[in-house]
Structure formats: C-alpha cells, structure tokens
Amino acid sequence: MSLGKILYVDDDKLLTSTFSTLMKVEGFKNVVVYNNPLDAIEYLKTETPDLIISDFLMPEMNGLEFLREAKKLYPETSMILLTAYADKENAIKTINEIGVYKYIEKPWDNDDLIMNIKNGIERSHLLADLREKIVQLEEAKAQLTKYSEKLEELVAERTKELTLANMKLSGIINYCADGIIIIDAKGNIEQVNPACENMVGLSSEALCKMKIQEVAYTDNPQLNKTPKSSVKAAILGLSCDNSEFLLRDLYIRNVLSGESIPVEINFASLSNEYSDEEKFVGVIRNFSVQKETERLRDDFIATLTHDLRTPLLAAIQTLKFFLDGSLGEITEQQKVLLSTMLQSNEDLLGLVNALLEVYRFESGKLSLCKTVFSIKDLVTQCYEELEPLSVKKDIQFNLHCDLDEDVLIDADRAEIKRVITNLCGNALNYTNKGGTIDIFVKVQSGDLMFSVADNGNGIPKEDIPHLFMRFSQGTSKKRSTGTGLGLYLSRQIIEAHGGKIWVESKVNKGSEFSFILTNVVAKSRV
DSSP: OOOOOEEEOOOOOOHHHHHHHHHHHOOOOOOEEEEHHHHHHHHHOOOOOOOEESSSSSSSSHHHEEEHHHHHTTTTTTEEEOOOOOHHHHHHHHHHHHHSSEEEEESOOHHHHHHHHHHHHHHHHHHHHHHHHHHHHHHHHHHHHHHHHHHHHHHHHHHHHHHHHHHHHHHHHHHHHSSEEETTTTBBBBEEEEHHHHTTOOOOHHHHHHHHHHHEEEGGGGGGTTTTTTHHHHTTTTOOOEEEEEEEEEEEEEEOOOEEEEEEEEEOOOOOBBBSSEEEEEEEEEOHHHHHHHHHHHHHHHHHHHHHHHHHHHHHHHHHHHHHTTTTOOHHHHHHHHHHHHHHHHHHHHHHHHHHHHHHHHOOOOOOOOOEHHHHHHHHHHHHHHHHHHHTTOEEEEEEOOOOOTEEEEOOOHHHHHHHHHHHHHHHHHSSSSEEEEEEEEEEEEEEEEEEEEOOOOOOOGGGGGTSSOOSSSSSOOOOSSSSOOHHHHHHHHHHHOOEEEEEEETTTTTEEEEEETTTBHHHHH
C-alpha cells in the first residue's frame, strides 16, 4: 500500500536506516532518505513529495535553512522538524518563520511519529486540493468579470431583438383580419385583438370582463348532446383532452348591429412547464361568405333535384304503361329495352331522392316525427320485405329477435326503417351466394341495440373511417354502383336520434354493422 511520497533528511545514517525500516513495516513504500541536505535540495528540484521530514542540526545546512528552501519550492507540502530537547527554541523559531507543520523531539515515539506522518500527508493533499479550487475560482472569477463587462451589451442586443419580435407579433395580431382571443380554462376572456372587438361590437376592456360563452354560442343541438364534446367543453369552460381543437357551427352576436356572425374558432393550448394555469388562444374566422356560398349551393341542388322528380316520375309511369300492355301489345325485344329504361329511371329517381334527404338533414330542415311503435313489428316487416332477395341469392337470412310485441320505442318509424333496410340491404348485396346473414335486436336498460352481421368479403381497415361519409362507395378495392349516400344518411338519422352507429369488419371474414339508440324504449303496450 502506498500512502504518499516521503522525503527524510538527516546526517545520522543510523537514524535514516531506522526510519526507512519503520516506514516499510508501516506500509509506506515511497520513502526517500538523504544524509546531506544539499542532495535533498537537488532531489526536490525534480520530484514533489507529500511530506518532508528534516533534522535540525546538520552540517553544511541546518534544518531551518533546508526547510526554508524546500518551502520556496513546495509551499503546500507539510514539513516536520526533528530536534533534540535542547533545540526546542530553534524548533519554535522554525515554526514561526517558515510555518512548519510539526516538530518532534528525538528520540521519537514510533506511534506518535506515524500518526503525525499520516496527518501531514493528508494535510498536504488537502492544501493541494484547496490550491486547485482557488485556481478554478480565480478562473471562474475572471470569466465572470469578462462576461459582466459584456452583459450590458448582450442585454441591450437581446432587448432589441425582443422589442423587434414584439413589434412584429403586435402588428400581426392588431392587423389580422381574423379575431384573436385568449381565455383561461373557465372561459374568462383575458385578451382580444381589434378584429375581435369589431366582430362583437365591444371594446377590449368590456370583453375582458366577460366569458367566451357570453360571446359565442351554437344553435346546433347535436353539438351539445355529449357532455365531453369539444364545443361544450370550450364554451362552458370544461377542460379539453386535446391541446388543439376546432369549434364549428358557432355564432358571435354583434351587439351594435344585432347580427349573428357565423364563425369557427381554432383553439390551441398556451400551457407550458413553467405554469400550472391552463390558457387557450383562439383564432376566430368569419364564415359569413362561406355560409352564404354553401346556402346558395344547397338551394341550387335542392331546386334541381326537386324539379327532376316530376319528369322522372312521368317517364317511369309512361314506361310502366308500355310494359303492362295498357298502350297496346309490344314485342319481347321492346320489353327488354323498356325494362332497361325503367330501371335506369328508377335508379336516377333514387339518387334524386337521396340527394334531397341529404340536403334536408344538412340544412336542418328535417324534423323527426317521433311516434311510439313496436320495434319487433318494424324489424319483422323489414325482414319480410328483404327475404325474397336472400332466397334469390341463396343466402341464409336469419332474424334473432326475442322481444315481445308490446315492447315499444319512441322514435321516427319511417327513418329507423330506412336505416334497418339500408344496413340489411347492403349485407345482402355484399354477401356471396350461399353466405349467411344474421340480424340481432335486443333491448337493455331503455336502450335499443340493433346489428346485422354477414360472412361476406369484409372491408379493409383503411376504408372503414370513410364508410359513413358522403358518396363513399364500397372500398378502395371494389366500388359499388350505388349513390354512396346510404350509410351517410343512416348515420345522420341515428345521430339525429342521439344514437351511435358503427361497423366492425375483417377482410374475407365478414362485417357487422350496429347502431344503438339510448333511452328510446317506452312503456310496454297495455
């Protein structure tokens, strides 16, 4: 074990030999001894000891002179002076002049000597570490002084950059055509821009005393049916799951003109790791022009489709007169051609009717006509109307409805029938010959649950999100010949009843379309 490098100087060779032996016994391996202090000085010019021990009375150079020279070379190295009892006065002088760590009287006590040697080495190490720390502190102080000299310049430069950035941001906010609003999690308005002031007709000071729900509102009942909807969450000050969310179908009432301005607000969270308070910034976009364009487009489509029905119905009825012989006998070839024309006109009429239904739903002109009726009777009627098609395609068509006939629901019978017929009809169209279709109907806790499952080709996973959108036809691999409006209308009808419709499907294993209507079961028929 090596406890440190020790230099021992004494003109008595017997003592240096004894010292060396003692150090080996105690485990000190790095020990250098000299009998001549001049030789020791030369050694110190190239080597750095951790402890220097010197006798006081020596020829050519006494201990005081030797330690003074050693101190010049290594000021942090601990030094021990060995002296006879009679030399105590000189030892004290050495301590006062040079700063010797210890003096030990001869003959020394081994235990006392070893303890002082260990303490002296430890002291040298501590002083060396302290010197290193002092050097590091001096360097840090120099760097700090240098940085302090440039700090004012850096602050001025950064302030200029921030001022310029703030001017640009203020320019964007103040001259932006869209309204900008900042609210907290409870909906309290904290800041608005001039465009927002113009939309509402109030000053910034007045708006900052209001809540967002006092400024923006919605007249779309579908947006407020789900407590977790983003509209209700934002307008009523509830917390939102997403850091960004878009609110559509909103209106802002201008207090000066009384006009209700259609808008959409794109909110983004301003929360960060330095603040626990949740805030949102919203960009308010005026959709008056777009709304008017949509209204004109929808009115055009409604007018066009409505005016198409009359000539189509006339053409269909005329073709039926030809086919049933009311206008005289026709040949088989003529029958084939007229039947094709009839089918094409009926398909076109179906498309026109579907477009009209879409317009009625999206324009809000369709009001549900709810009545209380037997759901089992309705499902059985739909099943019986579609069963001939299943027989024609050799499909096993099964109805699983264990409900009593006196189980009634409160809904729009015609619209629910449209949904059931559409879902079952799609299953028949997309199920191969020899396949199986199962219809399941059950009532639980006031809710109606309906599903139709088939073992047809199934739907690719990537196509499922698009099925209930307008004009979605089949899948990316196979398109149907329909209008692509059936499932879209079904979704509109179910959601208008406050329900939910969905599909589960796997390719080559089949599909299952389901919907649920909540709290629609009325009391049983007396």
